Amino acid sequence: MKRLPVNRLSSRTFSVIIWIVLLTLPIWMRAVGSYTELGTQVVVLALAAMALNFLLGFTGTLSFGHAAYFGLGAYGAAMTIKYLVPSTPLAIVVGMAAGTIAAMIIGALIVKLRGVYFAMVTIAFGQVFYFITFRWNTVTGGDDGLSGWHRIPLDLGFTSIDIEHDGKAFYYFVLLCFALCVGVMAFLLRSPFGRTLLAIRENERRARFLGIPIERHLWLSFVISCLFASVAGALYALLNNFTDPRALYWGQSGNFVIMAVLGGMRSFWGPLIGAAIFVVLQDYVSSHTENWMSFVGLFFVLVVLFFPRGVLGIIRRRTMR
C-alpha cells in the first residue's frame, strides 16, 4: 500500500474533477442528448457499487448477494410512504434500517466462511428476501411490484423543496445523500479501522496473529457495506416511485459486482466509473434490441477477459510507470 506523494496528489485532483462533473451534471446532461433521470440512476447505482466495493475491494471479501439489502432498502422506503408516513427522509431511514438489520443477522451467520464459500452463501441468502417479497402479495404487491405511491416533497419548515416533480431538485437531493454516504466511507477507510480492513485483505493470517479480531471486523465491514447498499436501494425506489422483486434478484447483485470490477475495485472512485459506463450502455442497448440479456452477458465475459483490473486500474498502472 505504499503510495508515492505524486500519486496521492493526482488522486486528490481526480476527486475534485469527479465532484465538479457530478455537481454540474444536470446542466450538461441535456446538452449531450440525455436526461437528468439517467444521471440520478448513475449516482444511485454508483452508491450501491461503492458500498459493495467497501467489502469487495477494501476488505477483500466477495459478496454476490448485495441486491438483497439494496432491495430491502427499496421496499422499506416504499412501504413506509405507502403504509406509514408520507415522508421522504423517514422512508430512507426505514429502508436503511431494514437492510442493515437483515445484514446484521445474515452477517453473523456467514463471517466464519471464506472465499468461494462466502460468495456462494451470500448468493443463496439473497434469494430468501426475493421469495419473501415475491410471495407476500398482500403487503409487497408480489410480482407486480409496489406502486401507487410517490416520493414526497421535502419540508424544511420555512420552505419546501419539490423533489417530486422537479427532476433536478431530486438529483441534487440524491447527490447530497451520495456525498454523505461516500464521505463516511472515505472517512472510515482512512481511520485505523479501515487500515485494519486493508491489512485483513492483504494477509488475513498475519492480521490474525497480530491479535486483530478478524470475524468482528468482517462482520462490521459487511454490515457497513450493506447499510449503504440499502440507502442506495431506498433512493432507487424513490427515483422510480416504484419497486418490484427484481430489485432483489441475484442478477442485480451481479450488476453491482461488474460495476465495481469494470471501474476498478482497488480504487475508491472505480465503482462510480463502472456504474456510469454500465448504466449508459444498458440504457442504449435495451432501447435498441430485445436481446439485451445477451449483450449484458457478453459484456460480463469481455470485461473479465480483457479488463479484469478495471478502467481506473489500467489508468493507475499507466501513470505509475
Next chain:
Amino acid sequence: MTQLILFNVFNGLIVGAFYALMALGLSLILNLSGVINFAHGGFLAIGGYLAYALIPFVGFWGALLIAPFLTAFLGLIVERLLIRRLYGRDPLYSLLLTFGLAYIFEDSTRFIWGAQSVPFQVPDWLMQPLSSHYFFLTGYRLFMVLLVAAAVAALFLILTRSRLGIRIRAGTLDLETVSVLGVNVRILRTLNFGLGIYLAGLAGVLAAGMLGLSPTIGTSLIMPSFVAIIVGGLGSLPGTLLGGLLIGVASGITTVFAPSATEAIIYVMMGLVLLIRPRGLLGEEGRVQ
C-alpha cells in the same frame, strides 16, 4: 391426508433428486477447479432443449442418450476457450464470467425456441399411473428416480474405481502433488468439467419431462443447488447428494402445510445448518477457511 403428505414427500424426493444431480456437477467443478459455475443452470436448459430438438429424429430414448453428451461437448468447448484462462485467479472472475454465460445461454434459448414453454413429449406408457390409489406414482416419476439413482451410482463408481475418478479425487485434495506425479492437470480439469456438465445435461432432459421446458428452467434450479452444496458440506459429494434430497423433501412437506413458504424453507434450513454446523452436514473440518 396421509396420501397428500406421501404425494408431497415423493414429489419432494424427485425435485430433490434434480437438485442433487445438478449440485453434484457443480460440486465436482467447484472442488477440483475452484470455479462456481453460475452457467450450470444454462447448461441444464440447453440439455433439455437439445433433447426437445432431437426427439422428432431419434425419439425420447435416443434424445435421452445423446442430448447430455452434446451438452457435455459444449461444456468442453466453453472450458477450453474461456474458463481455462481463469484458473488460479480470484474466484471472482470465473464467477462473473459464468454469470455472463448464464445470461447468454438463457437469452439464446429464448431466441431460438421462444419465450413460451414448449411441450416435451414423454412416451405415453411412461405417463400412466402405476396404481389407482397412489395416482401420483406415474411410471415417468418412478423411472426418473431410478435413473437419477443409477446416474449417481455410476458417478460414484467412476470416482472410486476408474483411473480418471481417482485422479479427480486426488486433485481435489492436492492438485499440485497430482501434477508433480505426472498427471496432465489441464486435461483432468477439462474432463472433470465435461463430467459435471454431462450431469447438468442429463438433469435437463429429465427436468424437461417433469416440469416442462422454458428458458428460465435453469435459473430456477440453480439456487437450490447452491443450497444443497452448502447444506451438505463443501467438498463432500455424498454431502451434496444428501443436501439435495433433504431440501427437496423439506420443501415438499412445506408445500402441504404452508404453500407460500415452499421456497423460503430451504434457505431457513441453510441458515440453521450454518448456525449449528458451519461446515455443512458432511463437510470436512478445515475446508471452510
